[in-house]
Amino acid sequence: xxxxxxxxxxxxxxxxxxxxxxxxxxxxxxxxxxMHIGTGEEAIIAGVVAHLREGDAMALxxxxxxxxxxxxxxxxxILRELLGYSDGLxxxxxxHMHLFSKEHMxxxxxxxxxxxxxxxxxxxxxxxxxxxxIAVAFFGDGAMNQGMLMESMNLxxxxxxxxxxxxxxxxxxxxxxxxHVTGGDLIERARGLGVQAxxxxxxxxSEVWEACHSAIERARSGQGPTFLHAQCVHFEGxxxxxQLIRVVRDPLRETPKVAFPLTQAFLHPGGATLGERxxxxxxxxxxxxxxxxDPRRDSANEPVRRTRTILHVDAVRLQEMENQVEEDxxxxxxxxxxxxPA
Amino acid sequence: MRTMFFTQAIDDALAQSxxxxxxxxxxxxxxxxxxxxxxxxxxxxxxxxxxxxESAFLGAGVAAAMTGLRPVVEMYMVDFLGVCMDAxxxxxxxxxxxxxxxxxxxxxxxxxxxxxxxxxxxxxxxLWGWLAHxxxxxxxxxxxxxxxxxxxxxxxxxxxxVVFLEHKLLSETWLEFLGSGGRRTVQFDVPxxxxxxxxxxxxxxxxxxxxxxxxxxxxxxxxxxxxGVHRAQEAAQAxxxxxxxxxxxDLRTVSPLDKTxxxxxxxQTGRLLVVDEDYEGFGLSGELSAVVLETGISCRYARVxxxxxxxxxxxxxxxxxxxxxxxxxxxxxxxx
Numbered sequence: 001x002x003x004x005x006x007x008x009x010x011x012x013x014x015x016x017x018x019x020x021x022x023x024x025x026x027x028x029x030x031x032x033x034x035m036h037i038g039t040g041e042e043a044i045i046a047g048v049v050a051h052l053r054e055g056d057a058m059a060l061x062x063x064x065x066x067x068x069x070x071x072x073x074x075x076x077x078i079l080r081e082l083l084g085y086s087d088g089l090x091x092x093x094x095x096h097m098h099l100f101s102k103e104h105m106x107x108x109x110x111x112x113x114x115x116x117x118x119x120x121x122x123x124x125x126x127x128x129x130x131x132x133x134i135a136v137a138f139f140g141d142g143a144m145n146q147g148m149l150m151e152s153m154n155l156x157x158x159x160x161x162x163x164x165x166x167x168x169x170x171x172x173x174x175x176x177x178x179x180h181v182t183g184g185d186l187i188e189r190a191r192g193l194g195v196q197a198x199x200x201x202x203x204x205x206s207e208v209w210e211a212c213h214s215a216i217e218r219a220r221s222g223q224g225p226t227f228l229h230a231q232c233v234h235f236e237g238x239x240x241x242x243q244l245i246r247v248v249r250d251p252l253r254e255t256p257k258v259a260f261p262l263t264q265a266f267l268h269p270g271g272a273t274l275g276e277r278x279x280x281x282x283x284x285x286x287x288x289x290x291x292x293x294d295p296r297r298d299s300a301n302e303p304v305r306r307t308r309t310i311l312h313v314d315a316v317r318l319q320e321m322e323n324q325v326e327e328d329x330x331x332x333x334x335x336x337x338x339x340x341p342a
Numbered sequence: 343m344r345t346m347f348f349t350q351a352i353d354d355a356l357a358q359s360x361x362x363x364x365x366x367x368x369x370x371x372x373x374x375x376x377x378x379x380x381x382x383x384x385x386x387x388x389x390x391x392x393x394x395x396e397s398a399f400l401g402a403g404v405a406a407a408m409t410g411l412r413p414v415v416e417m418y419m420v421d422f423l424g425v426c427m428d429a430x431x432x433x434x435x436x437x438x439x440x441x442x443x444x445x446x447x448x449x450x451x452x453x454x455x456x457x458x459x460x461x462x463x464x465x466x467x468x469l470w471g472w473l474a475h476x477x478x479x480x481x482x483x484x485x486x487x488x489x490x491x492x493x494x495x496x497x498x499x500x501x502x503x504v505v506f507l508e509h510k511l512l513s514e515t516w517l518e519f520l521g522s523g524g525r526r527t528v529q530f531d532v533p534x535x536x537x538x539x540x541x542x543x544x545x546x547x548x549x550x551x552x553x554x555x556x557x558x559x560x561x562x563x564x565x566x567x568x569x570g571v572h573r574a575q576e577a578a579q580a581x582x583x584x585x586x587x588x589x590x591x592d593l594r595t596v597s598p599l600d601k602t603x604x605x606x607x608x609x610q611t612g613r614l615l616v617v618d619e620d621y622e623g624f625g626l627s628g629e630l631s632a633v634v635l636e637t638g639i640s641c642r643y644a645r646v647x648x649x650x651x652x653x654x655x656x657x658x659x660x661x662x663x664x665x666x667x668x669x670x671x672x673x674x675x676x677x678x
Contacts, residue, residue: 029527032460032656034520084460084655095462095654110464111425112394145393148425173394175375181393241523243375254524258378265379270361276385283386284378 003209006317008050009307010325012042012205015066016304017329018075022065022082026240031082035096035240036063040296041168041232043303045070047200047208048136048166048228051216055133057105057122059115062097063168064108067138073101075329079336086341113146115139116165120152123161123225134162134219142173144186150193153227157194162219164212165195165227168202170234175244177290190227202230203303233294233301244291346487346541347514352452352506353380355491355545356414359498360384363412366498369399370416370452376515377416396426400451404434404503407449412498417453420469420507434503435478446501450494455483456509456569456619457663459521459530463651466510466659470567471618471625473505474597480504480550481596483567485512487539489594492548499547509568512536531660533572553600555607559589562613562673565604565630567593570617570664577669588615588673596626604630605637613642613676617664622647644672 019039026035038045041063049070052058060067065082069075073089081088082096090100097110107118119137126133143149144167156163167186171178190197196218200211208230215226237245247254262284266277295301311318346354357380360366369390374381381389392399396417403415417423423430434447457466474481480502484490490508497504510516511532522528556571557578564574571592578588591607593600608614614634616627627645634641646664653659661668 026523027525027527029525032521032528032654033465034461034523081654084657086655090654092655092658093463093651093653095460098462098464098654110462111422113425142394145395146425147395147397173371175372176391176393181391239523241525243519243524246524261379262382265357266382268357268383271357271383272385272388276387277382280374280381280383280385280389283374283391284381287374 001213003050003206005206005307005311006321008046008205008209009311010321011046011050011070012304012307013322013325014329015042015045015069017326018069018332019065021329021333022079023236023240025083031096032084033095034062035082036238037234037236037240038063038066039235040170040301040303041202041234042066043205043307044166044168044202044208044230044232045138047205048164048212050209051212052136055126055130057119057126057133057135058107059118059122059135059137060099060106060108061112061115061139061143062108062110063140064099064138065096068099068101068106071104071106073104073106075332076336079332083336113139113143113149115143116149116152119163119165120155120161123156123163124159126162132220134164134216136164136166138166138168140173141167141169141171141178141182141186144189145173145182150189153190153195153225154193156225160222160224162222163225164215164219165190165225167227167229169229169231172234172238174238175287177287186229187227195225195227197227197229200228200230202232203301203306205303205307232303233296235296237291244287247288248291343540344543345538346491347538348487348490348512348536349508349515351487351491351541352494352508353377354541355494356380356498357383358545359495360388363498365410366412366414367406368414368416369403371418373416396422397429400426401429401433403449403451404429404447407447407503408437408445412448412450414450414452414498417451419465420453420455421465421467423453423469430473430479430503430505431476435476438478438502447503448501450497450504450506452506452508454510454513454516455507456511457652457659458511458569459517460654460656460659461520462654466652468507468568468620468648470507470596471620471629474626478502479597481507482550482594483507483509483596484594485536485568485571485592488541489548491541491545493550493594495545496547496550500550507568509536511569533569536569536572548594551595551598551600553591553593553595553603555589555603556592557588557590559587559611561587561611562615562676563589563591563607563611564615564617564669564673565591565593565607566617567596567626568619570619573664573666574617574669577666577673580666580670581673586673586677599629599633601633601637604633605639608634608641609639615669615672615676616645616647617669618645618647619663620648622649642676644676646672
């Protein structure tokens with residue numbers, strides 16, 4: 001069965017425009033703290049969430065806005081939560097890293113890897129209370145090195161639980177390149193725990209959707225968990241105002257702040273040999289260079305545009321649909337911003 | 343006399359110690375970004391980035407400390423100790439006792455703590471009371487750059503496990519990294535004297551377990567740590583205009599507690615207010631009342647603490663954490 005690309009594109013575009021609006025609000029100082037934006041991973045979220053139905057549960061990480069939106073949670077409530085309003089999704093108490101919806105059985109956590117145990121628990125409940133329902137865990141590649149996630153994959157395998165583990169791999173664990181701190185291959189790691197593992201192109205929503213279709217059917221019919229490994233790019237890095245991206249986007253303002261103390265430390269008497277110091281300097285520069293060379297510049301890694309290109313054959317319908325989505329998002333923004341609670 | 347920012351002072355004291363003692367190594371997540379200045383001076387053999395595997399790298403730090411190294415293990419936030427508490431609770435804190443006093447664990451766990459920048463209840467906790475509850479752990483909570491550097495120096499010469507907590511509201515780098523993200527559109531109530539201040543030309547260790555009187559006062563003594571010390575000083579200043587003389591004692595070390603300084607200060611004023619950004623129940627504020635009672639001192643007592651999970655919304659967060667208004671109100675009640 002082929003996916004409904006129009007429906008998937010609608011979800012992705014809506015999420016993209018919504019998160020771009022959030023980005024602006026954050027820059028305006030209306031959203032506080034760390035704001036982890038998911039622009040760039042929409043194809044993965046849409047390809048998974050489009051399969052979910054009533055009774056299915058989601059365990060989200062600190063980057064959960066897109067999944068909540070696509071799952072059908074009122075975007076006005078989400079936005080008002082991010083703004084810290086008392087009538088937001090969680091009464092202004094949780095904020096963007098701690099978004100919860102009991103009705104949709106969706107829980108978030110700012111603790112890396114915590115999605116594993118949560119999804120496993122949701123899946124145990126599903127086995128008992130909602131046979132045929134599943135639990136999805138969304139996490140990044142950084143979480144793959146967290147013990148509790150590996151333990152959860154083992155538990156899901158041993159107990160044959162209906163879990164879909166979705167690794168949104170952007171190659172970074174905050175400012176650390178994952179390849180520097182990860183041993184072996186992630187697909188092999190999952191298979192080593194007895195979990196079916198599938199590699200997909202996370203920029204290709206049809207591919208994600210199709211892979212999930214069979215994995216989720218398998219889980220629903222009691223055949224156990226699947227690990228889905230999908231590459232993606234985060235356009236805003238780990239979170240908004242991400243230092244590495246700031247250095248790359250605004251080098252004149254940001255570089256001196258970093259370079260001056262760095263040079264001082266490099267030249268400071270007492271410490272390592274020159275060779276060791278150079279090795280250290282290389283590591284610091286490598287993360288900046290990797291950000292400069294980042295695949296976010298490659299249009300093939302732009303999931304929304306890629307899907308749009310396919311749908312462009314019907315330009316009239318596309319335009320109508322896009323106008324509609326834009327109108328929806330604008331209306332959401334208007335409603336969310338209209339009134340500040342006392 | 344030099345002046346330094348809070349985290350700059352800690353890193354400077356750490357660098358001085360690393361230059362003196364080649365056994366000091368440093369590891370934690372994103373070290374190549376967060377401690378890049380130490381990395382380019384001491385090299386990647388001594389300054390290492392880790393995966394997000396706290397149980398592994400904190401546990402490994404404990405064992406490395408048992409076998410000749412002096413690791414400084416960095417946590418992203420004290421909240422995340424929840425992921426790997428076993429290494430501290432069941433190992434670092436107990437090995438000296440289990441080995442009949444023969445084996446020590448000279449590890450320093452450095453972790454940002456505290457709130458006031460809108461990150462919500464999973465990322466803004468203080469938790470020093472929770473840590474100090476465990477026998478065998480030393481818990482340091484500096485409130486000025488000079489104390490921060492001096493206590494880091496002391497931590498690096500201490501024989502046992504030390505948790506060194508660095509308040510994010512005082513830390514120029516953490517607040518920039520997590521709070522503002524380079525924005526000029528957000529404001530934080532940063533205590534100026536805690537964020538930047540005079541530091542010694544060369545770092546000397548400050549004694550662990552020694553409180554310091556920040557302000558003398560006859561009517562009431564306010565005891566606190568970290569940012570709470572500055573909030574207490576602001577309150578004491580404001581209360582002066584009402585004719586109330588409030589003193590402020592900065593514990594600097596939560597465990598071991600400077601019981602002598604606490605009891606002396608309370609005996610002199612007969613009124614004790616504890617300002618604690620950590621949770622109210624079963625923590626530092628209750629411990630201080632017990633210490634005073636055990637000594638047989640009779641006093642009036644109140645506390646201003648964080649009572650529940652810290653809300654995300656900035657205005658609720660500001661009410662949840664101890665602030666000048668709540669401190670002044672409590673002091674006035676004590677004076678009635």
